Structures are given as C-alpha cells and as structure tokens.
Amino acid sequence: MAFSFNFDVQINTKEPSDADSREKNRIQIQPDRSTDAEDAVNDAGLRVKQAVEHNPKSHPSLFEDSVFETFCVGSLPPLHYLNETVFETTTSVEADSEKILSQTAALNSDLISGVYEGGLKIWECTYDLLEYIEAEGVSFVGKKVLDLGCGAGLLGIAALKMGASDVHFQDYNSTVVDRLTIPTVLLNCEDSSVEEDDGSPSSKKRATDLSQHPQFVKCRFFSGDWAAFLPLMVNSDTAPKYDIILTSETIYNTAYYATLHQVFHRLLDPDGVIYLATKSHYFGVGGGLLLFQKFVGERAVFGMRCVRNVEQGLQRHVVALSFKK
Numbered sequence: 249m250a251f252s253f254n255f256d257v258q259i260n261t262k263e264p265s266d267a268d269s270r271e272k273n274r275i276q277i278q279p280d281r282s283t284d285a286e287d288a289v290n291d292a293g294l295r296v297k298q299a300v301e302h303n304p305k306s307h308p309s310l311f312e313d314s315v316f317e318t319f320c321v322g323s324l325p326p327l328h329y330l331n332e333t334v335f336e337t338t339t340s341v342e343a344d345s346e347k348i349l350s351q352t353a354a355l356n357s358d359l360i361s362g363v364y365e366g367g368l369k370i371w372e373c374t375y376d377l378l379e380y381i382e383a384e385g386v387s388f389v390g391k392k393v394l395d396l397g398c399g400a401g402l403l404g405i406a407a408l409k410m411g412a413s414d415v416h417f418q419d420y421n422s423t424v425v426d427r428l429t430i431p432t433v434l435l436n437c438e439d440s441s442v443e444e445d446d447g448s449p450s451s452k453k454r455a456t457d458l459s460q461h462p463q464f465v466k467c468r469f470f471s472g473d474w475a476a477f478l479p480l481m482v483n484s485d486t487a488p489k490y491d492i493i494l495t496s497e498t499i500y501n502t503a504y505y506a507t508l509h510q511v512f513h514r515l516l517d518p519d520g521v522i523y524l525a526t527k528s529h530y531f532g533v534g535g536g537l538l539l540f541q542k543f544v545g546e547r548a549v550f551g552m553r554c555v556r557n558v559e560q561g562l563q564r565h566v567v568a569l570s571f572k573k
C-alpha cells in the first residue's frame with residue numbers, strides 16, 4: 249500500500265508549544281470546504297469541524313459495487329473490509345459530499361490537513377496493533393471501547409467481535425463514517441450469520457436491514473474534529489468513560505497533540521488503557537513518537553510504555569498509556 253503526504257500547507261515540524269499558534273497552523277489552508285456542515289468554534293475562537301453522531305440504517309446501496317477483502321491475524325476473528333481502490337473508483341459524486349475523494353485525487357495526497365485526515369485508507373499501523381492484540385491476548389470482554397480516528401474501523405470491529413460491550417467509532421470526516429466505517433461494521437456484523445464458501449459475507453444477506461443486529465446496536469458513530477468531539481461526548485447525558493481506547497496513525501501532526509491529549513484525559517476510565525500505534529516519524533508532516541512522548545511526559549498525566557516495535561521498513565511502534573497513579 250503506497251502512502252503519500254501532500255501537506256500543501258504550513259508544515260509544523262516544531263515542537264508544539266502554544267495552543268493558539270498550533271490551531272492557526274492547521275487552519276491556514278483554504279481548500280474547498282464549501283460543502284462542509286456548519287463548523288464549531290474552539291476555545292481560541294477558531295472554526296473546527298463540527299462533531300456529530302451518525303444514526304445509521306443499513307441499506308442495500310451501502311454495499312453496491314463494493315468488493316470485499318478479509319484480513320486474518322492468528323486467532324483473531326476474520327476482519328472484512330472494502331477494497332479501497334474499488335471503493336474510491338465507485339463512490340459517486342453525491343456520496344462524496346465533503347469532496348474529499350475529488351480533493352485527494354486532485355492533490356494526489358492521502359492527507360489534507362483540516363479537510364481530510366486519511367480515513368479512507370487502512371494504514372499499516374492498524375495491522376501492527378491487531379498483531380499486538382493477538383499476540384498479547386488483550387481482552388475486550390465487557391469493555392467500553394473507543395476506536396479514535398477509526399477510518400474503516402478495523403480496530404473497533406476486532407474489539408466488537410471479541411466481546412466488547414460498547415464500541416464507539418470516531419473519524420474526522422463524515423464521508424468516511426457514512427461511506428466506509430458504517431458499511432464495514434455492518435459487513436462484519438453480517439458475517440456472524442451467513443458466509444460464502446470462501447469465508448466472505450454472503451451477498452444474499454447484504455440487502456437485509458442489519459441496523460438491529462445484536463452486534464451493531466452496541467456501536468455508535470461520530471465524525472468531526474477532536475476539539476468538537478470532546479465537548480459533544482462530555483456534555484452528553486451518557487458521558488462515557490472508556491476502558492480501552494484504540495488509535496492508529498493519529499500522531500502524525502503535532503498541531504493535534506493538545507486536543508488528542510485532552511480526549512485521552514477526559515474520556516479514559518481511571519483504570520483504562522490506550523493502545524496507540526504509530527510510525528517513528530512522519531516525514532513531511534513532522535509528528536512522530538518522540539515528539540508525542542515528550543508532549544505526554546511534560547503533562548505528567550499518563551505513563552507511557554512501548555509494548556511492541558516493528559523494525560521492517562519505516563520503524564513502527566505500539567505504545568500503551570495509562571493514568572499515572
């Protein structure tokens with residue numbers, strides 16, 4: 249899988265130091281946001297992408313023209329996902345209401361800061377974290393889980409299939425949640441009932457309304473900037489505290505560290521754990537493990553330990569964070 253960054257923006261390679269300037273860095277780009285939902289305003293008075301909860305209903309057209317693949321890691325349940333190339337070429341202009349497919353194609357980029365944060369692809373650290381979960385026998389039984397920056401949602405889906413009581417999926421882009429995350433979760437709910445000989449979910453089941461499926465009703469879906477997602481969750485009647493937060497390839501931009509840290513701080517259960525998978529360094533973007541480790545260390549809220557290193561190609565890591573006692 250090829251990855252490209254085209255940050256046609258002021259790239260922030262400095263250490264994060266001041267919240268206002270961080271926000272300004274990311275809001276300076278002015279790509280086409282004309283179709284965005286109304287944005288929220290953050291503490292610094294700057295606009296950030298509004299956070300909303302999606303209330304999905306399964307519909308036959310969710311799977312129209314889709315091609316599925318299956319990823320298996322040892323003893324983990326098989327995880328089905330949409331072939332990204334087919335997905336990109338078959339998604340209609342109407343479905344791309346945020347124009348993220350057209351803009352990524354035009355800019356030849358997998359990330360456009362403040363517009364599209366990369367959720368339409370499955371990034372390789374997702375696989376590292378799944379392998380870690382399998383190797384260490386991480387238990388999700390009865391746990392409240394957040395897949396933060398979920399993209400397709402494979403991490404949350406694994407938790408769901410392994411017995412989590414609640415799984416919440418969050419992505420920056422509403423198009424990603426509607427067109428990729430929700431269909432992928434539904435696809436994986438389907439497979440608990442009917443499978444083809446090759447192990448893929450049966451096309452016969454695809455037209456069925458799955459929204460009341462016992463696995464699917466454990467899920468909630470959110471889109472928007474973390475700066476808007478956090479107040480949405482904290483102010484809700486059922487403000488959750490998560491036992492486990494799973495997050496992959498979400499620390500590439502130092503401009504986001506402050507809000508990401510706040511999300512962790514406010515939404516993690518006091519005895520909870522965050523599993524974060526990341527590359528060592530994101531060339532061309534500026535973030536990476538060392539800068540994030542320094543940021544977390546300075547706040548002294550979480551203890552952080554590296555639990556897995558992958559040395560092939562660009563160095564990658566899985567780290568675990570939990571509250572300092």
Ligand SMILES: C[S@@+](CC[C@H](N)C(=O)[O-])C[C@H]1O[C@@H](n2cnc3c(N)ncnc32)[C@H](O)[C@@H]1O
Nearest residue numbers: 365366367370371374397399419420473474496
């Ligand atoms: C590179 S993608 C990784 C997607 C997925 N976790 C994976 O590994 O395949 C980064 C994800 O982080 C999320 N993200 C990044 N910055 C964000 C922000 N400021 N607010 C909300 N979400 C953000 C987006 O949802 C995006 O899908």
